Amino acid sequence: MLEDKSNxxxxxxxxxxxxxxxxxxFYPIFNALFLVxxxxxxxxxxxxxxxxxxENFFYVFRNQNFTQALTNTMIITFVSVPISVxxxxxxSVWLNSVLKLRGFFQTIFFLPYVTNAIAIGMAxxxxxxxxxxxxxxxxxxxxxxxxxxxxxxxxxxxxxxxxLIYVVWASLAFKIMVFLSGLQNIDKQYYDAARVDSxxxxxxxxxxxxxxxxxMIFYITITSFIGAFKAYTQVIGMFxxxxxxxxxxxxxxxxxxxxxxALDRSGxxxxxxxxxxxxxxxxxxxxxFTLINMQVSKNRVHxxxxxx
Amino acid sequence: xxxxxxxYGDEKQNRRKARIRFxxxxxxxxxxxxxxxxxxxxxxxxxxxxxxxxxTAPPILWLNPLNWQFSNFATAMxxxxxxxxxxxxxxxxxISTVGTIFTTVFAAFAFARLNFNGRDFLFMIxxxxxxxxxxxxxxxxxxxxxxxxWIQNQTYMNAILAMTLPFMTSIFYIFFLRQSFRQIPDELYxxxxxxGTTDLKYLFKIMVPIALPTIIxxxxxxxxxxxxxxxWPRLVTQQQEFRLVSNGLRDAFSNIAGxxxxxxxxxxxxxxxxxxxxxxxxxxxxIIRGVSRSGIKG
Numbered sequence: 001m002l003e004d005k006s007n008x009x010x011x012x013x014x015x016x017x018x019x020x021x022x023x024x025x026f027y028p029i030f031n032a033l034f035l036v037x038x039x040x041x042x043x044x045x046x047x048x049x050x051x052x053x054x055e056n057f058f059y060v061f062r063n064q065n066f067t068q069a070l071t072n073t074m075i076i077t078f079v080s081v082p083i084s085v086x087x088x089x090x091x092s093v094w095l096n097s098v099l100k101l102r103g104f105f106q107t108i109f110f111l112p113y114v115t116n117a118i119a120i121g122m123a124x125x126x127x128x129x130x131x132x133x134x135x136x137x138x139x140x141x142x143x144x145x146x147x148x149x150x151x152x153x154x155x156x157x158x159x160x161x162x163x164l165i166y167v168v169w170a171s172l173a174f175k176i177m178v179f180l181s182g183l184q185n186i187d188k189q190y191y192d193a194a195r196v197d198s199x200x201x202x203x204x205x206x207x208x209x210x211x212x213x214x215x216m217i218f219y220i221t222i223t224s225f226i227g228a229f230k231a232y233t234q235v236i237g238m239f240x241x242x243x244x245x246x247x248x249x250x251x252x253x254x255x256x257x258x259x260x261x262a263l264d265r266s267g268x269x270x271x272x273x274x275x276x277x278x279x280x281x282x283x284x285x286x287x288x289f290t291l292i293n294m295q296v297s298k299n300r301v302h303x304x305x306x307x308x
Numbered sequence: 309x310x311x312x313x314x315x316y317g318d319e320k321q322n323r324r325k326a327r328i329r330f331x332x333x334x335x336x337x338x339x340x341x342x343x344x345x346x347x348x349x350x351x352x353x354x355x356x357x358x359x360x361x362x363x364t365a366p367p368i369l370w371l372n373p374l375n376w377q378f379s380n381f382a383t384a385m386x387x388x389x390x391x392x393x394x395x396x397x398x399x400x401x402x403i404s405t406v407g408t409i410f411t412t413v414f415a416a417f418a419f420a421r422l423n424f425n426g427r428d429f430l431f432m433i434x435x436x437x438x439x440x441x442x443x444x445x446x447x448x449x450x451x452x453x454x455x456x457x458w459i460q461n462q463t464y465m466n467a468i469l470a471m472t473l474p475f476m477t478s479i480f481y482i483f484f485l486r487q488s489f490r491q492i493p494d495e496l497y498x499x500x501x502x503x504g505t506t507d508l509k510y511l512f513k514i515m516v517p518i519a520l521p522t523i524i525x526x527x528x529x530x531x532x533x534x535x536x537x538x539x540w541p542r543l544v545t546q547q548q549e550f551r552l553v554s555n556g557l558r559d560a561f562s563n564i565a566g567x568x569x570x571x572x573x574x575x576x577x578x579x580x581x582x583x584x585x586x587x588x589x590x591x592x593x594x595i596i597r598g599v600s601r602s603g604i605k606g
Contacts, residue, residue: 009507010424017415017477024474025437028448035447043451091340094333101334107589108341110596111348114588116536118554119577122561123351126570134350137366169347174599181600201329230441233538236558259443260539263450272447279443286441 035276040269056277059270060258069253075160076254077228080167085221087168088175093209095176096183106180113173121237124166125150150238154245159252167234171227175220182216183209211302218301222293229286232256255282351581354574355380362571380575387572388560389549390579397552400471400541401534405527407476412526415482417511420489421497434479446540449474453544467550471541475534481526484598488522489515525598528591535584553580 011018035041036056041048060066095105112120127134128149136146148154149162190208199207210217231254235243244251253261255278262275353369354362356376361368384390418424419431453459453474458466492515500510516523538554545551548559557580561573588595 005424006422006507007424010418010422010427013414013418013422014430015414017411017482020411020473020477021434021479023452024449025445025479027452028445029437029440031448031451032444043454087340091337094337098330098333098337101337105337105341106596107592108344110592111585111588112344113599114532114584114595115348116554116557116577116580116584118538118558119351119580120347122557122573122577123347123354126354126574127347127350129570131365132362132367132570134346134367134369137369140366169344172344177596177599181596226439226441230443233536236538240558240561256441256443259447260543263447263543266450272451275447276444279441279447282441283444287439290439 032276032279035273036280038273041273042269043272044267056270056273057281059274060277060281063258063274065250065253065258065261068251069255069258072160072252073229073231073255076164076167076231077225079164080171081221081224081228084168084171084175085217085224088172088179088220089210089213089217091172092176092179092183093205095180109176110173112170113177115170117170117233118237120170121166121234121239124162124169125238128162150245152245153247156244156248156251159239159245159248163235163238163252166238167228167231170234171224175224178216178220179213182213186212214297214301218293218297221297222290225289225293226286229282229289230256232260255285348581351574351577354570355578356575357571359569359571362569377571380571381579383569384560384572384576384579387576388556390553390556390576392549393551393553393556394580394583396468396550397535400468400537400552401531403468403472404475404534405530407472408478408481408530409523409526411477412481412485413511413516413523415477416485416489417507417515419482420486421511421515422507435483438479438483445474446543450543459544459546462546462550464550467545467547470544471537471552474540478530481530484526485519485522488519492518521594521597524591525594528587528595529598532584532587535580 037051037053038048039050039052039055063069091109095102095109098105126132128136130136130146130148130151133149135149139146147158149158186209190212191204194204194208235252235254235257239245239252242249243253243257259275259278259282262271262278265271266275353371356371356378357368357380358377361371419427453470456469458470462470496514497510500514505513534552536554537552538558541552542555545555548556551559557576560576561568
């Protein structure tokens with residue numbers, strides 16, 4: 001070996017990154033764990049009234065918007081993730097099967113990846129406008145009455161539906177990119193063999209494509225769950241800081257919104273601890289579902305040999 | 309027998325089947341393609357309409373380019389200083405990108421190439437923090453920025469520092485770049501060592517050029533991230549004119565009481581979206597490569 005341990009040099013190379021990470025990542029983790037146990041912490045004066053184990057978590061659960069936020073976050077996650085994963089999988093399989101026009105469609109499907117969430121959220125809000133929006137116009141073509149999706153006094157259900165369409169739309173591009181690159185890495189031999197045996201298309205999809213793509217499906221599912229639990233900017237983009245249609249404020253509030261709500265009250269004693277407690281609750285929810293995900297897919301993910 | 313019928317028999321029928329399948333797939337791609345494109349189209353269409361055209365029901369679905377109302381963009385610019393916001397965003401994004409590249413290249417080199425005590429342990433700790441939601445950091449980082457004196461009586465310099473310093477490194481990019489560096493054969497390093505090349509020289513003469521596509525990808529992803537940043541800039545900027553595009557866009561069209569002027573709103577949205585689309589179309593290759601690679605566990 002030409003190499004020997006180069007400890008001093010290594011720390012010199014790591015220095016700049018570790019310095020910043022210590023301040024902005026590691027210290028905040030410990031500080032959040034500290035804040036969450038302080039009673040009535042006032043950061044302006046740096047004072048607090050002793051320690052408490054659960055009080056700040058009680059604040060989170062007793063927050064009048066918590067149930068709504070939890071419900072909305074769960075709905076956004078459990079509706080948008082499966083739907084977008086399936087649609088993305090289908091689109092990438094279709095994309096992979098056409099030679100002509102593939103580049104063109106690829107560009108189209110990747111476009112949403114590079115847009116500004118606020119700008120597109122606003123466009124979606126106007127698409128769903130009751131009188132001048134395209135959605136209601138299209139409903140009119142098939143003889144349906146216009147719906148008040150996002151306007152004054154729109155119901156929670158209608159607003160949530162519109163939001164979900166936007167969330168699915170926005171999350172397709174990344175998934176398609178990952179799936180498509182995965183598909184292009186699948187050894188053509190498998191398909192040739194299946195063709196010789198004249199296997200049915202659907203069977204090929206179920207028995208070859210999905211198993212060979214399973215590491216990517218697994219990765220995408222986990223990261224999408226983690227991302228969807230953090231839903232917030234999409235709501236801001238479509239509904240603004242009111243977090244709901246006019247007249248139905250905060251009806252689309254999410255857990256992350258609760259964190260920033262508390263942070264906005266940072267001057268009030270205890271607010272920062274509440275923010276930390278909310279963020280920790282979010283982390284625990286994410287963690288539980290990630291572990292469940294890993295457990296469920298343990299026996300279903302197929303890692304082909306010779307992996308990098 | 310089976311083989312025979314596939315290879316020789318019914319070739320005409322197979323070809324017909326393939327053509328039907330192709331048209332079906334194409335139809336589905338067109339339907340979903342429309343689903344993806346319509347919001348963009350709607351944004352552009354509305355951005356060029358007059359107020360009367362916006363308030364026409366049923367809506368006008370096609371606008372002759374000769375009738376486009378360009379003045380919406382000027383009015384949008386009057387509503388809020390979007391050029392200023394874009395300037396801020398470009399500045400913040402350049403500073404944080406340069407910082408990120410600097411810190412991640414060195415750190416990734418240490419993880420990929422150097423041998424030191426606790427390397428794997430440290431790397432594991434870094435990776436495991438990636439699971440923690442950013443909100444946990446944001447709370448304390450906000451306090452840190454207050455402590456640093458960048459919030460009270462904020463100057464432009466303070467605002468820029470508050471928006472960039474916390475984002476001058478990234479565990480994900482360290483990980484990403486390390487993967488790229490590790491693909492460079494060890495023999496190259498040993499050869500360079502024998503020739504007496506220093507590590508620093510080796511890093512910049514050999515590794516960085518080879519990993520350049522990855523570095524370009526990081527640059528683009530990081531810049532796009534800043535263009536999209538909404539939460540942190542909103543939290544730490546104390547004056548309207550220090551804000552970034554997302555904040556400017558959201559604020560400019562939220563505070564107006566009564567009805568919203570959709571054509572101006574969409575014109576502003578288009579102004580914000582357009583640079584990103586141009587960057588995407590020009591640098592598509594790098595973005596796709598980066599994103600799909602990041603999706604594959606190396």
